[in-house]
Amino acid sequence: MRQPKLSSRSVVFSASLIGSRELIAELGGEPETIARAAGVPAYAFETPDVYIDAECLIDYLELAAEACDCPEFGLLHGSRLPMGIFGRIWLLMRDAESVFAALQCFVKYYGLFTDMGVFRFEPAGDGQWLHYALQPLGRHGHRQVINASLAVVCLFIRENIQARWQPSRVALRQSAVANDSFTEFFGRRPEFGSASDALFIENSILDRTLGRGALRGLSKQSALAYSQHEGPIVLTEVKSILTVLLPYKECSIRTVAETLRLSERTLQRRLENLGTNFSAVADSVRADLAWHHVTSSRLRLAQIADMLGYQTQSAFGRAFQRWHGTSPRVARKNAFGSSG
Numbered sequence: 001m002r003q004p005k006l007s008s009r010s011v012v013f014s015a016s017l018i019g020s021r022e023l024i025a026e027l028g029g030e031p032e033t034i035a036r037a038a039g040v041p042a043y044a045f046e047t048p049d050v051y052i053d054a055e056c057l058i059d060y061l062e063l064a065a066e067a068c069d070c071p072e073f074g075l076l077h078g079s080r081l082p083m084g085i086f087g088r089i090w091l092l093m094r095d096a097e098s099v100f101a102a103l104q105c106f107v108k109y110y111g112l113f114t115d116m117g118v119f120r121f122e123p124a125g126d127g128q129w130l131h132y133a134l135q136p137l138g139r140h141g142h143r144q145v146i147n148a149s150l151a152v153v154c155l156f157i158r159e160n161i162q163a164r165w166q167p168s169r170v171a172l173r174q175s176a177v178a179n180d181s182f183t184e185f186f187g188r189r190p191e192f193g194s195a196s197d198a199l200f201i202e203n204s205i206l207d208r209t210l211g212r213g214a215l216r217g218l219s220k221q222s223a224l225a226y227s228q229h230e231g232p233i234v235l236t237e238v239k240s241i242l243t244v245l246l247p248y249k250e251c252s253i254r255t256v257a258e259t260l261r262l263s264e265r266t267l268q269r270r271l272e273n274l275g276t277n278f279s280a281v282a283d284s285v286r287a288d289l290a291w292h293h294v295t296s297s298r299l300r301l302a303q304i305a306d307m308l309g310y311q312t313q314s315a316f317g318r319a320f321q322r323w324h325g326t327s328p329r330v331a332r333k334n335a336f337g338s339s340g
């Protein structure tokens with residue numbers, strides 16, 4: 001996976017905001033005021049599939065916790081997020097044969113959703129520690145986004161395996177809170193002041209089957225048979241995969257073919273039968289993403305160029321001109337009424 005340049009700001013999908021305004025209002029806060037203070041653009045609440053500055057999200061959650069006097073705000077927000085916000089990552093998790101396989105998929109592809117942090121497993125005794133490490137971001141702290149991220153993992157296990165599941169150990173770097181909210185959420189008191197932020201998940205849970213892996217073969221055969229008769233479906237699938245992978249990865253035909261469980265030759269042949277090829281499809285998806293981010297987000301043009309795999313902003317500008325007959329700056333000015 002391509003690692004972001006140090007000069008690039010971290011981003012996260014705006015879907016991570018889903019439900020936050022309602023939660024703030026329930027707790028007596030003013031969501032619009034908090035969003036403005038954190039620099040979260042208003043359109044991000046209405047458009048779940050655009051990238052926003054990750055630091056704005058981190059500040060937003062911290063300011064919300066402070067304004068609502070709710071130290072467990074991140075836990076509440078994370079536990080309310082629908083797993084569907086992770087898109088194809090969620091589909092791959094649901095198709096995994098075990099909880100461990102599903103969480104390994106989540107760890108591996110989490111960078112497609114955001115590059116602000118990473119998960120990693122550490123085997124220990126009769127289970128695994130699942131650690132979360134955040135980049136040094138946040139102007140008002142960063143506890144809430146870490147807690148929300150750990151809550152998402154709890155949510156996955158509780159929704160798919162055991163509704164009342166409680167991790168046997170919870171490690172948090174933060175100081176202890178004054179109330180019992182964390183103990184109530186996790187089912188036990190976290191080990192505050194730890195060296196890392198992590199959940200301990202027992203092997204007895206990790207080895208549990210999800211009941212979906214057995215459908216892999218049947219699903220594959222059905223999909224392949226269908227796509228043989230309905231060629232355009234293959235094109236739709238390829239575009240969908242590219243839309244997710246392009247922002248963070250030099251996406252090759254091999255990567256897409258593996259995702260579809262096809263050989264490279266078979267995938268290329270099916271695209272050729274539709275009068276196109278992988279390179280042309282990737283170019284069209286990149287063009288669509290470029291237009292979407294330039295006209296629907298406030299990300300810097302240099303950042304958009306980097307996300308789409310361009311070494312320089314000028315190279316991105318030339319490609320944008322070729323695709324859309326105008327420059328990125330003019331397109332943004334027309335969309336927002338300013339030069340961006």
